[in-house]
Amino acid sequence: MGVLAFNKRLTRIRQKMEENNIDALLVTHRPNVYYLSGFTGTSGFLLLTFGEALLYTDFRYIQQAREEAPAFEIVQVNSTADYAAAAQHISHRGLKNIALEEAHVSLRDFLRFKNSYHGNGSIVPLFNFIEEMRAIKDNEEVKLITEAARIADEAFQSILPLLKPGMSELDLAGELEYRLRKGGSEKLPFDIIVASGERSALPHGVASPRIIREGEPVTVDFGAVYGGYCSDMTRTFIFGTPSPKQQEIYDTVLQGQEMALSSIKPGQKASDADAVVRGYFQQLGYGEFFGHGLGHGVGLEVHELPTLSPKGESLLKEEMVFTLEPGIYIEGWGGVRIEDMVVMRSDGVQNLTKTGKSFIIG
Numbered sequence: 605m606g607v608l609a610f611n612k613r614l615t616r617i618r619q620k621m622e623e624n625n626i627d628a629l630l631v632t633h634r635p636n637v638y639y640l641s642g643f644t645g646t647s648g649f650l651l652l653t654f655g656e657a658l659l660y661t662d663f664r665y666i667q668q669a670r671e672e673a674p675a676f677e678i679v680q681v682n683s684t685a686d687y688a689a690a691a692q693h694i695s696h697r698g699l700k701n702i703a704l705e706e707a708h709v710s711l712r713d714f715l716r717f718k719n720s721y722h723g724n725g726s727i728v729p730l731f732n733f734i735e736e737m738r739a740i741k742d743n744e745e746v747k748l749i750t751e752a753a754r755i756a757d758e759a760f761q762s763i764l765p766l767l768k769p770g771m772s773e774l775d776l777a778g779e780l781e782y783r784l785r786k787g788g789s790e791k792l793p794f795d796i797i798v799a800s801g802e803r804s805a806l807p808h809g810v811a812s813p814r815i816i817r818e819g820e821p822v823t824v825d826f827g828a829v830y831g832g833y834c835s836d837m838t839r840t841f842i843f844g845t846p847s848p849k850q851q852e853i854y855d856t857v858l859q860g861q862e863m864a865l866s867s868i869k870p871g872q873k874a875s876d877a878d879a880v881v882r883g884y885f886q887q888l889g890y891g892e893f894f895g896h897g898l899g900h901g902v903g904l905e906v907h908e909l910p911t912l913s914p915k916g917e918s919l920l921k922e923e924m925v926f927t928l929e930p931g932i933y934i935e936g937w938g939g940v941r942i943e944d945m946v947v948m949r950s951d952g953v954q955n956l957t958k959t960g961k962s963f964i965i966g
């Protein structure tokens with residue numbers, strides 16, 4: 605990511621601060637710190653005002669911070685979360701509204717900040733302030749995400765010949781993790797989900813020692829990280845011949861996902877996108893078995909804005925990257941989920957996940 609990209613973001617966040625009457629912004633959530641500054645260290649936070657851009661970090665990261673965040677003045681502090689230093693710094697400047705990220709500041713850090721702030725301004729909680737900006741990706745981000753999706757596709761395809769009944773979920777996850785790392789994934793964005801048989805009814809069943817048998821649905825949900833950006837995909841498959849009910853449920857989920865892929869357009873409300881698939885499942889009597897949202901944004905974090913669910917208020921805009929992952933889960937029977945990652949373009953979504961969707965393998 606070039607320096608220019610970070611400078612642009614700094615300009616945009618200051619515009620946003622101005623629009624919201626915010627005079628100082630303390631940025632403590634690591635993905636947000638990286639997004640605005642380029643700093644990748646695991647300890648550090650930002651203080652932004654209209655005149656200053658400060659990056660506070662400790663001895664271990666001073667040199668790294670200078671190199672990675674040239675637009676910021678680097679301030680050395682002793683402890684990981686010395687928000688007191690930032691509070692004192694802005695105490696007597698006549699600033700009115702001092703904003704903190706409410707979802708990312710512990711009570712201890714909040715009290716530390718508050719007790720060290722001696723000005724007359726008010727402390728304002730902000731929710732999703734930087735995250736809203738992050739939801740719309742620039743070209744460089746889309747390239748990194750596309751590469752993360754490609755690594756995941758390739759890793760999955762490369763393990764297909766190894767899959768056979770009798771292997772455990774952990775074994776499958778291990779092979780996949782190895783191929784992801786060998787293919788260039790910097791780390792795993794989340795623990796690989798492998799849920800077979802009845803366990804496939806667990807939308808987030810991480811791999812267990814359970815042995816996968818013929819005739820059981822297997823859900824595999826995983827991703828890669830490239831250049832700090834995540835990908836996320838799910839495939840469900842079965843060894844041998846599915847029962848008519850298994851086939852029917854698989855086809856229903858696939859048709860639901862295809863409806864989403866072909867119908868979602870920029871400007872659409874996230875909840876309306878969700879409703880297309882939810883309504884279809886309801887018609888077929890499966891509504892109650894689709895217990896999560898249709899999708900979520902992906903970027904520096906594997907779950908970010910926008911939220912495609914019945915409560916999703918935001919509009920789906922061009923250059924947003926999100927998943928489309930309908931699923932049907934029936935307790936005691938099993939489940940099916942199919943997840944692709946897409947980028948919104950002017951005429952609809954472009955699919956970044958290329959792996960085929962055949963139910964039967966082996």
Ligand code: ZN
Pocket residue numbers: 825826836837838943
């Ligand atoms: Zn997933």
Ligand code: ZN
Pocket residue numbers: 836837900927929943
């Ligand atoms: Zn997902």
